[in-house]
Amino acid sequence: MTSPSNAETAASSAFAPVNGRNDPAAPAESFGSESGLHFDNRFAALGSAFFTRLQPTPLIDPYWVGCSDATARLVGLDAGWFASDAALGVLTGNALLPGMAPLASVYSGHQFGVWAGQLGDGRAILLGETAAKPETSRFELQLKGAGRTPYSRMGDGRAVLRSSIREFLCSEAMHGLGIPTTRALSVAGSDARVRREEIETAAVVARVAPSFIRFGHFEHFAANKQDGELRTLADFVIDNFYPACRTTDRFGGNAYAAFLEAVSERTASLMAQWQAVGFCHGVMNTDNMSILGLTIDYGPFQFLDGYDPQHICNHSDTSGRYAFNQQPNVAYWNLFCLAQALLPLIGDQEVAVAALESYKAQFPLAFEARMRAKLGLEGLSEPAESDRALIEGALKLLAAEKVDWTIFWRRLSHCVGDSNPEPVRDLFIDRAGFDAWLLLFSERHNGVSRDAANRLMLATNPKFVLRNHLGQQAIELAQGAPAAGLETVKDFTGVARLLTLLETPFEEHPGFDPYAGFPPDWASSIEISCSS
Ligand code: AMP
Ligand code: MG
Numbered sequence: 001m002t003s004p005s006n007a008e009t010a011a012s013s014a015f016a017p018v019n020g021r022n023d024p025a026a027p028a029e030s031f032g033s034e035s036g037l038h039f040d041n042r043f044a045a046l047g048s049a050f051f052t053r054l055q056p057t058p059l060i061d062p063y064w065v066g067c068s069d070a071t072a073r074l075v076g077l078d079a080g081w082f083a084s085d086a087a088l089g090v091l092t093g094n095a096l097l098p099g100m101a102p103l104a105s106v107y108s109g110h111q112f113g114v115w116a117g118q119l120g121d122g123r124a125i126l127l128g129e130t131a132a133k134p135e136t137s138r139f140e141l142q143l144k145g146a147g148r149t150p151y152s153r154m155g156d157g158r159a160v161l162r163s164s165i166r167e168f169l170c171s172e173a174m175h176g177l178g179i180p181t182t183r184a185l186s187v188a189g190s191d192a193r194v195r196r197e198e199i200e201t202a203a204v205v206a207r208v209a210p211s212f213i214r215f216g217h218f219e220h221f222a223a224n225k226q227d228g229e230l231r232t233l234a235d236f237v238i239d240n241f242y243p244a245c246r247t248t249d250r251f252g253g254n255a256y257a258a259f260l261e262a263v264s265e266r267t268a269s270l271m272a273q274w275q276a277v278g279f280c281h282g283v284m285n286t287d288n289m290s291i292l293g294l295t296i297d298y299g300p301f302q303f304l305d306g307y308d309p310q311h312i313c314n315h316s317d318t319s320g321r322y323a324f325n326q327q328p329n330v331a332y333w334n335l336f337c338l339a340q341a342l343l344p345l346i347g348d349q350e351v352a353v354a355a356l357e358s359y360k361a362q363f364p365l366a367f368e369a370r371m372r373a374k375l376g377l378e379g380l381s382e383p384a385e386s387d388r389a390l391i392e393g394a395l396k397l398l399a400a401e402k403v404d405w406t407i408f409w410r411r412l413s414h415c416v417g418d419s420n421p422e423p424v425r426d427l428f429i430d431r432a433g434f435d436a437w438l439l440l441f442s443e444r445h446n447g448v449s450r451d452a453a454n455r456l457m458l459a460t461n462p463k464f465v466l467r468n469h470l471g472q473q474a475i476e477l478a479q480g481a482p483a484a485g486l487e488t489v490k491d492f493t494g495v496a497r498l499l500t501l502l503e504t505p506f507e508e509h510p511g512f513d514p515y516a517g518f519p520p521d522w523a524s525s526i527e528i529s530c531s532s
Contacts, residue, residue: 035086036078039099039128043140043211046236049221049229051103056093056125057147057157059204062188064088065161065478066168066495070175070503071183075130075139075208082186091206092188093125093146100128104149108223109216109287110337112321117223119216119287120151123159126212139208141185146204158194162475163532164203165495166466167298169474171207173466173502174295179273180266181295182209187495189478196531201479209294213237215338216287222341234259234345237291251355256345261355264335266293268359271328272366276374277465278304278405280324282314283530286334300528303465305519306402307395315529328367332359373460374409376416376445376453390444393437403427404518406465412441413457416450462505463516466498469523470515474498 044051067082081087089095096102104121111119125146130139144167145159159167164187171184185206192202213233221230234256238245242262251257270293274281281288282300290296302313309325317323322330339352346352371391372378398408404427411424421438428434445453474494481489501509509515 035081035090035097037076037097038131039097039141040131041099041101041103041126041128041140042138042236042240043105043126043129043213044101044103046232047229049106049226050217050233051105051126052150053101053103054125054149055102056127056143058094059092059146059188059190059202060192062088062092062094062190062204065165065187065189065203065492066499067186068168068172068184068499071172071185071208074183075141075185077185087186088188090127091143091186092190092204093143096127099131102127104151105212105217106151106220107214107216107287108220109214109285110219110334111285111287112317112319113333115223116285116287118151118220119153121149122152122155123147123149123157124212125149130208137210139183139210140212142207142209142212144205144207145202156194158192158202159205160194160196160200160532161189161203161479162200163299164189164205165475165478166301166471167205167207169471169495169498169502170298170301170466172499173505174279176503176505177273177277177462177465179277179279179295180270180293182207182212182290184208189490209290209292209296211237211241211290211292212296213291214287214296215289215291215334215341216285217291218338218341219286222344227344230341231345234342241292251351254346254348254351256342256347257351257355260335260339260342260346260352261358263291263293263338264356264359265362267331267335268362269293269366270295271331271363272370274327275324275367276370277462278307278324280304280311280313280322281327282317282322282528284322284327284330284334286337289331289334289338299530299532302468302528304405305467305523307398307405307408308402309395309399313528315527316531328363332356332363335359370460373456375441376413376457376460377448378456380452380456381444381448384444386440386444390437390440393440397428397430397433397437400433401427401429406462406467407516407518409457409461410463410516413454413461416445416457417454459506463508464501464505464512466502467519467523468526468528469519470498472523472526 090097102125104125106120108118109116124142124144127141148157168184168187171181174181175183185208187203187205189203193199194202238255238259242259245255245258248258280302288297300314304311311324312320314322335356339356343352369378372387408427415421415424425434477491477494501512501515
């Protein structure tokens with residue numbers, strides 16, 4: 001399908017009406033009172049150049065695969081709403097709530113370093129924005145996998161169950177780790193068939209965020225020389241999410257430069273957190289970069305098992321552009337694209353470059369602070385010259401033997417508490433190398449409260465992360481196995497169990513140690529690509 005660049009008028013009858021309604025803007029089923037939520041949509045007020053109004057395509061006979069009570073509470077949903085037919089209907093695209101005005105937004109982007117032109121929400125539909133009372137914070141509600149849009153290009157507008165479970169769990173896992181992210185309200189499945197490399201089944205993730213605007217939204221209007229729309233978009237984001245840029249005295253009061261600087265700083269902080277926890281995103285295209293510095297669009301992501309700085313988690317990334325250790329540089333490259341897009345507003349190339357430079361200053365500082373927290377030092381001891389060597393020494397040791405990233409840091413945390421280095425020492429073949437490093441580490445801790453360091457490390461180095469094999473096991477249970485050659489029995493308890501562990505990944509969760517163990521041998525043969 002050719003994608004109209006711009007036009008509400010493009011909403012065509014090709015899009016299935018919800019519950020038989022043909023008018024995309026028509027009022028919906030009246031489920032509002034049950035949800036306790038009221039919807040409006042500030043993004044929709046930007047104007048028709050930014051989106052196409054359309055209805056989600058209903059998902060046939062949906063069923064819950066997973067729900068997040070925490071995200072429901074966050075957006076102000078009444079407890080127990082998930083139990084209603086209305087919730088299942090609304091969160092799968094089968095019904096709307098009053099005030100919802102569904103739309104798919106248009107954006108462009110650089111994919112794998114190459115300008116890809118217009119992309120857009122090819123399978124995500126923004127239902128609206130919650131206006132919870134009291135109006136403390138607002139959240140946009142988006143359905144991913146809710147059917148074709150004018151931006152679907154060759155795609156079918158759907159998402160498969162496996163990738164939807166991964167997005168659902170990882171959104172909540174990242175939040176549990178304290179890392180900025182879009183959140184997931186639910187994942188619902190259906191027996192509707194979807195063709196990928198094989199035939200799979202469809203699912204819809206309901207996700208929420210203050211905004212789903214990406215770098216690519218800005219690139220879109222800049223590339224099309226739509227300076228008016230570019231300004232409208234920047235003003236919208238600044239006024240709603242970066243209001244301090246309006247009153248800044250940075251860059252001679254240039255709000256757009258201050259905005260670029262603030263986005264660069266948030267992105268630097270995000271990258272530091274990804275690197276410290278061992279998170280590999282896999283597809284850092286500019287259309288997958290949140291303007292709010294959130295982790296967004298979970299695809300072929302992976303939490304590192306063994307520490308391999310060059311690890312490539314995306315099977316489609318043949319050149320390793322998005323390898324783990326490339327992420328901080330790629331983020332800068334992506335910010336550079338954003339800077340170019342904002343240039344007509346900033347008005348001065350040197351100012352834009354200066355704003356962008358904050359990334360280069362902020363990333364190392366943020367990364368060092370995260371690593372000092374992992375080492376039990378941040379906030380407990382003034383930064384020292386030797387800290388960098390301690391960090392680099394650990395990284396070198398871990399890389400040399402591809403030692404398990406998460407297990408190393410968790411065992412080191414316990415070692416600070418119980419003075420028993422054996423469990424962490426056992427992770428290394430090069431015992432002498434580890435002992436030499438541990439001596440430096442112990443000396444560095446002289447004068448630091450052992451209890452405080454132990455507490456800090458246990459609250460910084462998680463016990464549980466969403467390793468690929470854990471996700472895979474939950475997915476296979478959910479996909480179901482034929483029972484006695486008859487019906488397929490689907491089991492969603494694996495998703496629920498992982499959600500519980502990942503929501504509070506720093507807690508011990510006695511009885512669940514296998515979820516914190518080494519990956520099985522077969523984990524390294526899991527191949528996750530862009531196809532989802
Ligand atoms: P991603 O790599 O998932 O961020 O997707 C890149 C672009 O392809 C975005 O514009 C998506 O909306 C679109 N896309 C990905 N998968 C599909 C699909 N199955 N149907 C329609 N559009 C898709
Ligand atoms: Mg994307």
